[in-house]
Amino acid sequence: MQPRNMSMSGVVDLAAVKAAQEAKAKAEQARAETARQGGGGAVTPASLVIDVDEAGFERDVLQLSTQVPVVIDFWAEWCEPCKQLSPVLERLAHEYNGRFVLAKVDVDANQMLMQQFGIQGIPAVFAVVAGQALPLFQGAAPLEQIQQTLDQLIQVGEQRFGLTGLTVDGDAQDAEQQPAEEPAGPYDALLEAAVQALDAGDLPGAVQAYKNVLADDPGNTEAELGLAQAELLQRVQGLDPQQVRKDAAEKPADVAAQITAADLDLVGGHVEDAFGRLVETVQRTAGDDRNAARVRLLELFEVVGPDDPRVITARQRLARALF
Numbered sequence: 001m002q003p004r005n006m007s008m009s010g011v012v013d014l015a016a017v018k019a020a021q022e023a024k025a026k027a028e029q030a031r032a033e034t035a036r037q038g039g040g041g042a043v044t045p046a047s048l049v050i051d052v053d054e055a056g057f058e059r060d061v062l063q064l065s066t067q068v069p070v071v072i073d074f075w076a077e078w079c080e081p082c083k084q085l086s087p088v089l090e091r092l093a094h095e096y097n098g099r100f101v102l103a104k105v106d107v108d109a110n111q112m113l114m115q116q117f118g119i120q121g122i123p124a125v126f127a128v129v130a131g132q133a134l135p136l137f138q139g140a141a142p143l144e145q146i147q148q149t150l151d152q153l154i155q156v157g158e159q160r161f162g163l164t165g166l167t168v169d170g171d172a173q174d175a176e177q178q179p180a181e182e183p184a185g186p187y188d189a190l191l192e193a194a195v196q197a198l199d200a201g202d203l204p205g206a207v208q209a210y211k212n213v214l215a216d217d218p219g220n221t222e223a224e225l226g227l228a229q230a231e232l233l234q235r236v237q238g239l240d241p242q243q244v245r246k247d248a249a250e251k252p253a254d255v256a257a258q259i260t261a262a263d264l265d266l267v268g269g270h271v272e273d274a275f276g277r278l279v280e281t282v283q284r285t286a287g288d289d290r291n292a293a294r295v296r297l298l299e300l301f302e303v304v305g306p307d308d309p310r311v312i313t314a315r316q317r318l319a320r321a322l323f
Contacts, residue, residue, distance in 0.1 A: 042169040048093045052103040054110050061103050065128040068165045069100045069157040071136070071150070074114065074124040076107050078312050081140045082123045088143060089125070092150065098166035099154050100127075108312070127153050130161040187213045187220060194226055203237060206230040228302040236263050248277075255281060255289040259296045266300055274300055275314035283321045294318070 052060045052072070061070050073089050075082035086104065093102040107114045107122055117126055117133065125136040136149055157163035194209035210227035213220050241264055247254065248261035258281045265274035278297040282290055297318060301311045 042167040043098070044169055045094060047101070047166075048098065048168065049090050049102045049104065052105050052110075054112050057113060061128050062131055064101060065132075066130055066163075068098065068163055069153050070103050070128045071100050071153070072103045072105055072117075072126045072128065074105050074107050074117070074119050074122050074126070076122055077307065077309050079122050085123045085125075085140050088146065092146065096150065096154075098168040100150060100157075101166070129153070129157050129163065187217060187223070191222055191226070194223075194230070198226075198230060198233075203230055203234040207234060225302065225305070228299060232263060232267065232300070232303055235260075236267050239264065241268075253284075255285060255292055259293060262296065262300065266303060271304055271308075271310050272314075275310065275317075279314060279317045279321055282318065294322070 050060060061072065064070055071089065071093075073082075073086055075086055089102050093100065105113055107119065117124070121138060123140065124138045127134045127136055134153075136153070137145075154165075190209055190213050194206045194213075197203075197206035197209055207227060207230045210223045210230060213223040214227065217223070239260070244257075244260050244264055247257040251257045258277055262274040262277045265271075265277065275297065278293050278300070281293040282297070285293060297314070301315070304311050
């Protein structure tokens with residue numbers, strides 16, 4: 001996708017004299033209120049790039065935009081151009097050293113924001129200056145054009161709204177890179193015992209150790225992941241891989257055979273093959289058979305991790321197969 005016109009002329013049109021004066025007055029009032037409450041001091045370098053969701057948009061973007069231009073990067077994990085553009089914007093946010101803040105919005109998790117901004121495709125980059133939303137560009141763009149757009153944005157923020165940016169405390173960088181050691185949690189010993197059992201090949205012991213943690217703490221994500229991995233290894237233990245694959249190839253309608261083959265695929269590192277096999281099984285089955293394939297697929301998603309791009313793609317395929 002080609003980038004849209006990078007000119008900032010639309011900003012000047014949008015900020016007509018009366019509107020600019022009103023917005024500038026509001027921005028000055030907001031900054032005065034922030035100062036009165038003891039805010040507005042130096043920020044850390046980590047504060048220059050933030051993740052934003054719908055719940056915190058007013059605080060993290062609208063209010064912040066009364067102090068500094070906020071550039072919004074609408075992105076998604078599955079979007080390859082986003083993976084090229086986002087690191088560039090993050091690097092520039094640090095190089096500009098407080099003259100703008102980069103807010104990253106995951107469109108998959110924040111559909112309402114995507115609709116409110118009228119996003120038709122990603123990556124899409126907007127700015128908010130003194131509470132006013134301004135479209136910048138869509139799609140990947142050359143570095144020089146991005147820098148020119150940011151320079152124009154910052155100039156508009158300074159001249160029309162009095163936004164001089166944030167003061168960055170560079171000395172805080174070392175402290176950010178060396179987080180304080182977290183105290184041991186109440187289940188660390190049990191989790192360590194489960195890991196040791198896995199390393200020793202004691203799969204039943206590992207399964208039970210993870211279940212013991214989850215019995216007291218059902219939301220323990222480390223135990224959930226460990227249990228899913230241990231149960232997967234337990235299911236494939238002792239299987240004849242050649243026979244399993246032969247059965248799956250000769251009996252495409254045998255759901256149990258496809259589920260077992262998918263387990264072996266995943267253990268062997270063939271993640272997409274495992275997901276694809278079960279999605280296809282869901283597509284061509286119904287009732288209990290379809291549900292069995294769906295449940296096992298969800299279990300394998302847990303083993304790989306919900307943020308993995310292959311999981312995201314397979315979830316989308318599963319949704320299409322079901323609905």
